[in-house]
Amino acid sequence: MNDQRLEAIISVLLRTGVLLAAAVVLLGGLCFLFKHGHEQPEYHVFHGTAETYRSVSGVLHAAGPSDCQAIIQLGLLLLILTPVARVAFSLAGFALEHDRTYMVLTYIVLVILIYSLAGAH
Amino acid sequence: MTNLEFTPLVFAISAVAGCLGALTGLGGGVVVTPALTLLLGVDIRYAIGASLVSVIATSSGAAAAFVREGYSNIRIGMFLEIATTLGAVLGAFLATRTPTAILSVIFGLVLLHAAWQSSRGRPHDEKSKQPDSLARRFKLNGSYPSPEGPCEYQVGNVKTGFSLMFGAGTLSGLLGIGSGALKVIAMDQAMHVPFKVSTTTSNFMIGVTAAASAGIYLSRGYIEPGLAMPVMLGVLAGSLVGARQLIGAKVRMLRWIFAAVVGVMAIEMIVTGVKGKL
Numbered sequence: 001m002n003d004q005r006l007e008a009i010i011s012v013l014l015r016t017g018v019l020l021a022a023a024v025v026l027l028g029g030l031c032f033l034f035k036h037g038h039e040q041p042e043y044h045v046f047h048g049t050a051e052t053y054r055s056v057s058g059v060l061h062a063a064g065p066s067d068c069q070a071i072i073q074l075g076l077l078l079l080i081l082t083p084v085a086r087v088a089f090s091l092a093g094f095a096l097e098h099d100r101t102y103m104v105l106t107y108i109v110l111v112i113l114i115y116s117l118a119g120a121h
Numbered sequence: 122m123t124n125l126e127f128t129p130l131v132f133a134i135s136a137v138a139g140c141l142g143a144l145t146g147l148g149g150g151v152v153v154t155p156a157l158t159l160l161l162g163v164d165i166r167y168a169i170g171a172s173l174v175s176v177i178a179t180s181s182g183a184a185a186a187f188v189r190e191g192y193s194n195i196r197i198g199m200f201l202e203i204a205t206t207l208g209a210v211l212g213a214f215l216a217t218r219t220p221t222a223i224l225s226v227i228f229g230l231v232l233l234h235a236a237w238q239s240s241r242g243r244p245h246d247e248k249s250k251q252p253d254s255l256a257r258r259f260k261l262n263g264s265y266p267s268p269e270g271p272c273e274y275q276v277g278n279v280k281t282g283f284s285l286m287f288g289a290g291t292l293s294g295l296l297g298i299g300s301g302a303l304k305v306i307a308m309d310q311a312m313h314v315p316f317k318v319s320t321t322t323s324n325f326m327i328g329v330t331a332a333a334s335a336g337i338y339l340s341r342g343y344i345e346p347g348l349a350m351p352v353m354l355g356v357l358a359g360s361l362v363g364a365r366q367l368i369g370a371k372v373r374m375l376r377w378i379f380a381a382v383v384g385v386m387a388i389e390m391i392v393t394g395v396k397g398k399l
Contacts (some may be wrong), residue, residue: 007188007195014185014328018178022357029350037125041347046164048342055340072346076353079177080255080335083328090199092188101259105199109329112206116213116336 006093010086017082021075028071035068043118045064124347127161132351135161139179139359141379149356150176151235151297154228155386158226159393162349165221165228168278169297170343173331175356176299180327183364189323194263194318197276197308198325204283205290205304205326206333212294213334217341219295226301228296232387238302240380257280265318276317280353282312294334297343299327 053060053073061068087110094102122130134156135149141150150172157163157171187193216224256262256276264271285307293300301323308319338344 003195004191007193010195011185011189012283014181014188018182018357020187022354025267025350025353028346029354031126033124033345036347038123040122041124042126043161043163043167043345043348050342050346053339053344053346054342069346072240072350073344075129075174076174076344076346077210077339077348079174079181079331079353080339082181083177083332087199087202087329099356102196102199105203105259108218109199109202109206112203112210113329116206116210117339118336 002097006090006097011091013086013089014082017078017085021079021082024075024078025072026075027074028068028073031065031068037100053086080117084110084117087113128229128347128351131161131348132355133159133354135175135355136359136362139175139356139398140363141382142179142356143183143272143360143363144220144375144379148176148299148301148392149179149360151232152295152383153352153356155232155390157348157352158225159377159386159389165224166216166343166381167345169216169224170345171297171349171352173293173297173335174339174349175343175353176293176331177328178357179360180299180301180324180331182360184321184328185326186323186364190321191266192321192331193315193325194261194265194314194322195325196259196263197261197314197318198313198322200259200261201283201286201304201307202326202329204286205293205330208287208290208292209294209330209333210337212296213290213337214294215291216297216334216343217337222394222397224296225390225397229387229389229394231292231296231298231300231392232383232390234330235302236380236384236387239376239383243355253277253279263318272315274318275313276390278311279311282307285311290333293327293330294337297331297334301327301330326333 025104059070059073063074091106138152139149152268154168158165207364252275256279261276264273289300289303304323305319309316310316
């Protein structure tokens, strides 16, 4: 494992994550328009998204053919997780390079990201 | 307006924003939010939530290409991401406590800076004079491919760059933007990282910075699926088109048009904010 190889894998990882997320969002979006196309959107007043769509567990439970917004939200979660996966992968890469300094730095970033996603309620 | 009319409209606006953002290198996020709030009357909190998500999509998509070409310095990126992610968490918390009128004014000021930056064009490279011991300690010095073979560079002013990056992260979390312009300033002007390395490394960092505040936005209900869907798909599609057109000769004129549009939006955002508060 060297930096060039690490960069090549990161590149594939980022591309795959974005494409997969976009595909899921598109699928959920078409489903949303099919079911709720004639409803009026109300985004001019802030109510906050429904509670179900505010957490990873809520989205995972709701996502399915009966809840199109949850499918969109699942795609958006995949997108948010793409850079997180990149950092996690970099950590493994630096470990294989035996680069202790960068293992520590990467670990700190990963902890901040996980804190934001899981613990910031 | 029904969803069947609203969604394509938001998609189109986002695609234009994404295309302009890629052409000028400022990113689409900074234009999407004022466009949604000023043109369609969307609440600024929903707008910044949707914009933040689109920022992750475009930066990760672009970073995939740049990383492969060998321009991005993943060590500089990783090192500075500590500052940007901490800043982003702080910014996202501030966003949930800041009145929307003040958010609107801050957004306007950031837009004014973007307009100025856009009209000025790219700054020229400057070589670092004094080697930085922190740069050596953290192995930040690197090289990038050039027609004459790999070109080595030295990184300086690591502490200043790190502080600026914390500010960039905070702004990113507060306004749901990539704040790429500020990241590039921190690397290119403060740390003397070559311009091409600065822009591509900034792109590489934007996704991680945005992900750090996205979790907080999500739990506060800022990310509305019906709105974020056309924004994310639109900005992504627009930026892909924009990136392909980058080699065209009319970029200079486009920069001026972009600066003018962003300038008008800046003033409107400030006026809206002030009116809302009075």
